Amino acid sequence: MLSLWLNVLASGVLIGLVYGLVALGLTIIFGVMRVVNFAHGEMVVFGVYIGYWTVRIWDIPIIAAAAIAAVIMFLFGYLLEALVVKRFVNRPHHYQFIVFIGLSLLFSGVLLVSFGPDPRPTASQLSFQTVAVGPLTLDWARIQAALTAGVLIAALSAYLKYSAFGRSLRAAADNRLGGLVVGLNIPRVYAVTFGIGSACAGVAGALISPLFDAQPYLAVDFTLLAFVTVIVGGLGSFGGALLGGLTIGVAEAVAALMFTPSMKTALPYALLIIILILRPRGFFGAKEV
Amino acid sequence: MLDDALLAIDNLCVAYDGSNALNGVSLRISKGELICVVGANGAGKTSLIRSIAGIVPSSGGSVRMKGVDITRLPPWEICEMGIAQVAEGRQIFSALSVEDNLLIGGALKRARDDQMGTLEFVYQLFERLRERRRQLAGTLSGGEQQMLAIGRAIMSKPEVVMFDEPSIGLSPALTDVMFGVVKSLNDQGITVLLVEQNVAKSLALSSRGYVLENGSVVLHGSSKELLENPDIQRAYLGM
Numbered sequence: 001m002l003s004l005w006l007n008v009l010a011s012g013v014l015i016g017l018v019y020g021l022v023a024l025g026l027t028i029i030f031g032v033m034r035v036v037n038f039a040h041g042e043m044v045v046f047g048v049y050i051g052y053w054t055v056r057i058w059d060i061p062i063i064a065a066a067a068i069a070a071v072i073m074f075l076f077g078y079l080l081e082a083l084v085v086k087r088f089v090n091r092p093h094h095y096q097f098i099v100f101i102g103l104s105l106l107f108s109g110v111l112l113v114s115f116g117p118d119p120r121p122t123a124s125q126l127s128f129q130t131v132a133v134g135p136l137t138l139d140w141a142r143i144q145a146a147l148t149a150g151v152l153i154a155a156l157s158a159y160l161k162y163s164a165f166g167r168s169l170r171a172a173a174d175n176r177l178g179g180l181v182v183g184l185n186i187p188r189v190y191a192v193t194f195g196i197g198s199a200c201a202g203v204a205g206a207l208i209s210p211l212f213d214a215q216p217y218l219a220v221d222f223t224l225l226a227f228v229t230v231i232v233g234g235l236g237s238f239g240g241a242l243l244g245g246l247t248i249g250v251a252e253a254v255a256a257l258m259f260t261p262s263m264k265t266a267l268p269y270a271l272l273i274i275i276l277i278l279r280p281r282g283f284f285g286a287k288e289v
Numbered sequence: 290m291l292d293d294a295l296l297a298i299d300n301l302c303v304a305y306d307g308s309n310a311l312n313g314v315s316l317r318i319s320k321g322e323l324i325c326v327v328g329a330n331g332a333g334k335t336s337l338i339r340s341i342a343g344i345v346p347s348s349g350g351s352v353r354m355k356g357v358d359i360t361r362l363p364p365w366e367i368c369e370m371g372i373a374q375v376a377e378g379r380q381i382f383s384a385l386s387v388e389d390n391l392l393i394g395g396a397l398k399r400a401r402d403d404q405m406g407t408l409e410f411v412y413q414l415f416e417r418l419r420e421r422r423r424q425l426a427g428t429l430s431g432g433e434q435q436m437l438a439i440g441r442a443i444m445s446k447p448e449v450v451m452f453d454e455p456s457i458g459l460s461p462a463l464t465d466v467m468f469g470v471v472k473s474l475n476d477q478g479i480t481v482l483l484v485e486q487n488v489a490k491s492l493a494l495s496s497r498g499y500v501l502e503n504g505s506v507v508l509h510g511s512s513k514e515l516l517e518n519p520d521i522q523r524a525y526l527g528m
Binding site for chain 1: 342344363364365367368369373374376380381382383384385389390392393394396397441442445
């Protein structure tokens with residue numbers, strides 16, 4: 001029994017790291033641009049399909065598929081910002097909501113038309129490999145996904161903290177007018193930010209493609225999941241996104257074990273409500289949103 | 290057109306939602322000058338600076354730097370031309386360290402190569418900033434934040450610095466320090482456009498002045514003349 005619990009907790013932590021990466025993508029876009037990307041789940045699903053097709057066609061390792069997803073989704077996010085989102089950044093929130101919900105519907109439609117509504121299991125060899133670590137038996141795919149996500153979260157944090165571009169990004173997030181005053185190229189910072197956020201979602205999608213069947217309707221779940229994660233952790237906070245991801249990952253796993261698997265999706269929301277009552281700004285919420 | 294001005298502003302207009310903030314302002318600044326634009330709250334001082342900087346779009350008129358029309362350029366390209374500003378409300382990055390604030394000021398192409406040298410120059414000018422370089426900018430006092438805003442502008446190696454009310458919110462003693470800094474920067478060859486409500490002190494510092502009222506220049510001349518003008522004395526100097 002104990003080893004069952006340990007297994008469940010461990011797999012919750014592993015998937016939680018991936019959720020953390022998804023949430024990081026959402027939170028970085030919100031933190032810098034103050035826009036809420038309701039199409040974030042679709043970005044994850046694009047990543048799932050990229051993982052599905054690249055592994056199927058070329059039989060490449062999942063890490064390579066994730067790298068391809070990162071490049072494609074960065075460019076996609078960059079262009080989407082520069083062509084569409086840009087025009088709505090300074091508009092009132094309700095304009096932005098409509099734009100992003102519209103984009104979300106558009107992307108879902110494109111996925112449906114391209115790949116059909118039926119789930120496509122990746123079912124590569126990787127999906128069935130397990131690794132025994134002491135009393136734990138873990139999916140090799142899950143471990144790879146978690147390690148990659150963890151490394152990416154750490155690398156991205158370090159990049160934002162120490163690189164010149166990261167400094168510009170933090171400055172733009174802190175004070176947009178101040179950025180214009182010192183001559184930051186705000187539109188470029190925004191486009192790159194949106195690219196990074198989309199790449200986080202895409203990579204996370206590719207990483208979990210061996211674990212989830214590729215299916216357009218996953219998008220709604222992932223958008224909601226990203227929101228819950230980000231709100232639990234505190235909007236705009238990096239550490240919060242990670243902690244939120246881990247919390248949700250473990251909560252899902254525990255709920256499935258303690259109650260029934262169908263409770264898996266419900267418990268995170270219950271958790272969300274409890275945390276919002278206790279800490280209205282999430283674990284690491286900024287004072288000002 | 291005969292024009293050796295470093296910065297030439299002609300008939301500049303700014304409108305927000307149909308109401309005019311600036312109605313055709315013209316002014317000239319030659320290289321090395323320190324001039325001031327004075328006026329009450331709402332006279333259009335900040336609109337003037339922001340439209341020169343390209344942050345607020347102008348609805349008419351032109352801004353030329355060394356003869357090049359920069360009226361429609363985006364703010365970052367105007368900064369690259371060598372026009373920096375110490376903005377109203379300072380607009381520092383409060384969640385970033387003091388040094389990060391300065392380095393962002395020095396991230397422009399024109400300043401990048403000598404970033405560390407300029408940083409050292411700023412630290413020599415404001416030892417206080419060196420002491421607090423690892424501290425978050427938001428934790429600085431008002432005067433220190435103003436120093437940071439000035440330091441950040443200097444980091445871009447500007448030819449012209451526009452100061453938007455550097456004395457606002459500061460004690461009289463700190464105001465004198467700030468004006469002293471403005472003067473010493475000008476002595477080192479930086480052209481200064483000082484926009485202020487503190488009419489007496491700005492005119493005392495500058496060689497020429499413009500008086501802005503309701504978005505128009507109502508008077509301009511040498512600072513000495515303006516200080517002796519009875520209308521100015523009555524309206525702004527409380528005499």
